Amino acid sequence: MYFFLFLALIIAILLVLFAVQNPVYVTVSFFSWQIDGSLVFILVTVFAAGLITGILMSMPSILRKSFAVRDHKRKIKQLEKHMIEGSPVTSEGPEKQESDSHTAQ
Numbered sequence: 001m002y003f004f005l006f007l008a009l010i011i012a013i014l015l016v017l018f019a020v021q022n023p024v025y026v027t028v029s030f031f032s033w034q035i036d037g038s039l040v041f042i043l044v045t046v047f048a049a050g051l052i053t054g055i056l057m058s059m060p061s062i063l064r065k066s067f068a069v070r071d072h073k074r075k076i077k078q079l080e081k082h083m084i085e086g087s088p089v090t091s092e093g094p095e096k097q098e099s100d101s102h103t104a105q
Contacts, residue, residue: 015040 019040028035028042035042 015044 019038022039024039025036026039026042028037037045
């Protein structure tokens, strides 16, 4: 935790030093748009846009893994319950055994 705070402080100090040493205004042209601003503002804006884009692009993978972990935890709890009860667990899993036991009665 402190490492990340220290790293953020170092990056902020470097950004301030860069801003002080480069008080240049630049024009960025993109198709028919033109944006005038300080070099630091343009760089920070582009960096933030790239960071947000990267996070949004990785969200489907993160969510998919999160759902898989949740499903695995649920399956582990079911298996632990069956072990405590002493009922055998087959390769079909506890769900199949429960449905078989209900149909047999």
